[in-house]
Amino acid sequence: MNTADLGLPVDVPSTALFTDQYELTMLQAALKAGTAGRRSVFEVFTRRLPEGRRYGVVAGTGRVLDAVENFRFDPGLLGFLRQRGIVDETTLEWLGSYRFSGDVWGYPEGEVYFPGSPILRVEGTFAECVLLETVILSILNHDSAIAAAASRMASAAGDRPLIEMGARRTHELAAVAASRAAYVGGFATTSDLAAGFRYGIPTVGTSAHAFTLLHDTERDAFRAQVDTLGRGTTLLVDTYDVTEAVRTAVEVAGPELGAVRIDSGDLLLVAHRVRQQLDELGAAHTKIVVTSDLDEYAIASLAAAPVDAYGVGTQLVTGSGHPTASMVYKLVARAESDDPGAPLVPVAKKSTGGKTSVGGRKWAARRVDAHGVAEAEVVGTGAVPAELADRQLLVELIKGGEVVGREPLDAVRDRHAAARSRLPLSASQLSRGEPVLATEYVQGPSGS
Missing domain, CATH: 3.20.20.70 (Aldolase class I)
Incomplete structure (x- = not known):
């Protein structure tokens, strides 16, 4: 991958340090505790749209795919981490062979979204998924904010x-x-x-x-x-x-x-x-x-x-x-052991102050009326209702560590124009108001 495609200087071929230090310290602690290999599901979503906005726009997905593909710890980066004493040698050895091998699903770029929409879902071991938080959020928060404007x-x-x-x-x-x-x-x-x-x-x-x-x-x-x-x-x-x-x-x-x-x-x-x-x-x-x-x-x-x-x-x-879309990257499900067949257990933050999350691996669909106009964003866990089976929004972007969802930018641009045209007319109003679609949650059985 040409580094120019990432928007990076030519002497920075890796995205691995586009991260926060706590992601590496969490990795080190999880490796030591024996929990780093637990199958995990992280989701990107926003709890609310910027004040007065009627809808959000998913943008930056293509850049996220490039960033994940180029998330590599070369000898120079490992030397920096070693010199600073940021993580121990066991963790450095693990990072030296890091390659994301999990799956990523998400709303196709250019699609619109609403509060609670699972815009991106990252699945793999805790260790490989937790490292991607900052680079994913920095891209999606910036690009989605600009695209919405x-x-x-x-x-x-x-x-x-x-x-x-x-x-x-x-x-x-x-x-x-x-x-x-x-x-x-x-x-x-x-x-x-x-x-x-x-x-x-x-x-x-x-x-x-x-x-x-x-x-x-x-x-x-x-x-x-x-x-x-x-x-x-x-x-x-x-x-x-x-x-x-x-x-x-x-x-x-x-x-x-x-x-x-x-x-x-x-x-x-x-x-x-x-x-x-x-x-x-x-x-x-x-x-x-x-x-x-x-x-x-x-x-x-x-x-x-x-x-x-x-x-x-x-x-x-x-x-x-509104220079950010206020998206977050949260663990919503994890296995009870590092056994690949262990069932997923929903997890969620339950603190007060408006920062609660909904646990469980989610699907999303958009219900439309008889005229094909969107009327609700439906988000749920477990089985997808039959009437929404062909209205699902998430598509596969990375499978087994390999990018499968890359597409031409013009296709993304056309998708957004089509998605916006299917929203209620009030979506185009510039006056302050609530999201043009309400988000409905459908809770599946425990362990979804």
Whole structure:
């Protein structure tokens, strides 16, 4: 696996230290106690959606598969652990041959989820599963938060395309992951070339204000850009005076000018004025792109404006106020011994304060009404009710340590659009509200 596919520097081929120290100390203690080999089931879920959100979006699954596949302790990493005295030699020896050999099931990437949805289920020995907690959560929490924000923005934008342009507003590696998640959520293109290289996302970009300021006149800047990129380019028209810039842009490029970009001011008012001016100048087919700290609310407010595309940066890569999906990774079942045939026993945290969990290895299905519109998220243990057998959500992602669920990113993007279209209409509302689907629990018999 090329490390570029992981969003990692070329000198970091392993994901094994994308973890918390307590995972290794738990491993050491379990090895000593003789419980490390017990068959275990961990699940990823969230107890609640971010305040006001109607649904979540599963994103990052493909990156999780790469991370699990590349979770290896090479001699350099083992040397670091030994030097720091983090674990003993017995544990280091065990880590040296670590390869995840279990099974992973999960909601297919791009699917929507709700509180309690078992988004990912990791099965294997306690030792091999517990090590994956942090790397799985760090990917899913980040990417799902970005994808959810992107989905809301795409819903608000309707048929108008969205451009992801937030690379300068976050960590350089997070920017690549954010671009991927935004594409899953419905964005059409990105300005980030690393994301285009690693994930095949279409890339776009023309010029910034600095390019205009570099030249002696705005006309000189426009001429240089058109001469290089062609008449179909997008000219930035708000460096000085917008009205004069639009006039100059059409004079330089002619009515074949591809687009103008507006990056400041009252976007609703300016867009109307620019559209009128372009039409009067004979550039009726020239499009208008708007940027400038947009979020889903600003995009919705421009629905009646003559805008053809939106560029979004800061608000997207920060999850539009919710930079994490608050997912957790919890042990929900384990065997009473390390005998491979030992039955699983449900386990769950029972503390107060809103952090309780539901024990047992779970399935999930989405009940729909007569029109095919989703009406409930059903989560249960034990046997799946016959009427929900063909509505199950979890799919196999890793079998016996081998990745079996990798898929093209465009398929993930299409899945999300389809999943969102099957939700009740209220899912697209930007006003604060409860999850659009309630989660119903179906408890199976003890030992499920």
